[in-house]
Amino acid sequence: MLERLFAIKAQGSSVKRECIAGLTTFITMVYIVFVNPAMLAEAGMDHGAAFVATCLAAAIGCFIMGFWANYPIALAPGMGLNAFFTYGVVLGMGYTWQAALGAVFVSGCMFLLLSLFKVREWVIQAIPLVLKQAIATGIGAFLALIALKNAGIIVSSPATLVQLGDLTQPGPLLAILSFFVIASLMFRDIKSGVLISISLVTAVAFLFNLVDFQGVIAIPPSLAPTLMQLDVASALELSMLSVVFAFLFVDLFDTSGTLVAVSQKAGIADSKGHMPRLGKALSADSSATMAGALLGTSTTTSYIESVAGVSVGGKTGLTAVTVGFCFLGMMFFAPVAYMVPAYATAGAILYVAVLMLQNLKFVNWDDVTDAIPVSVVLLMTPLTFSIAHGIALGFIAYTAVKVLCHRSHEVSLSVWILSVLFVIKFALTM
DSSP, X not given: OHHHHHOTGGGTOOHHHHHHHXXXXXXXXXXXXXXXXXXXXXXXXXXXXXXXXXXXXXXXXXXXXXXXXXXXXXXXXXXXHHHIIIIIIITTTOOOHHHHHHHHHHHHHHHHHHHXXXXXXXXXXXXXXXXXXXXHHHHHHHHHHHHHHHHTSEEXXXXXXXXXXXXXXXXXXXXXHHHHHHHHHHHTTOTTHHHHHHHHHHHHHHHTTSSOOOOSOOOOOOSTTXXXXXXXXXXXXXXXHHHHHHHHHHHHHHHHHHHHHHHHHHTOSOTTOOOTTHHHHHXXXXXXXXXXXXXXXXXXXXXXXXHHHHHTTOOSHHHHHHHHHHHHHHGGGHHHHHHOXXXXXXXXXXXXXXXXXXXXXXXXXXOHHHHHHHHHHHHXXXXXXOHHHHHHHHHHHHHHHHHHTTOGGGSOHHHHHHHHHHHHHHHHHO
């Protein structure tokens, strides 16, 4: 049966190898079940329900990717997008978390349509490379600010807006420890470095009575507080346009990059880089996003940590299915998730930010028409506390500087349309 479903022997693999690969991938990305519920709880969502929704959305995404697309790629609610959901849309713009879930659902529907009608390539190619790089770096800067804020390393100031926090307190010190532990472990190619760091800091906090032990295993919390609570009507309002596009663009680029990277590592892509069953893989990602919104979590996306499983031999969808079953099992460990303090996950968020900021090395800083939009997104995303505003201002800046520098022929029709829509959005909502 497994051979019929996944063609394991044809890919030169085995059931044992695929299961080990799945466990490896799971260990490298299970940190999301601690980070995501804590972040969504700040938006006003029930922590227990968000925990179960995170596990279920990840499992559903992995099952669809494994059974339908037969790719060794795992999915779960994405880092960066969950931060945008909480700090950008809900706390920053003032929308309800129900409306934010509606925006996630609409973006998932749009992504699915783009995949089914095979216009994904057109959309990706129509967006200039420099704006793709800008979006990644802007999210990185946004995540860095959130991590520093959650850890208490950066605090608010009435005089200077922000200032350095009290680094003698346990929270900031343990967050700094977490970050450097991750950096050290990743340098040594220890794939589970993030999980080890979170576990270590939580254990230290427990030893010093900074957190309360609430048990290890328990019946999963109720999903009722978030199940089917999305507000699609609010998400379809004009003022939410940039929010929906932000969810869509980031997921689209993130998924595409992850699929290419993992498929090449696994030897799935052909000599020209073409990927078989690409439409199914993209449909899996978008379907998981829609399912996650219905359950009560932010955008579900493909995880680059899947490379860890591929590196130990994962080549088929059985790897992803194994990850899915592991996430289902995690639902019974909710007490452990409750114990993890914010500063324990701050190091992980900051490390992800560093990885995303590495895209700056690909920017042509000698070309002012590239440097300006990248700088606008990089600065305005964290300073406005909104990925949507950062992306919108980046598109406007790109179009404006190209026109003023007599290079308007480089602006595609889709970028013109989006820039005009973003200008209208700012005009109507400011």
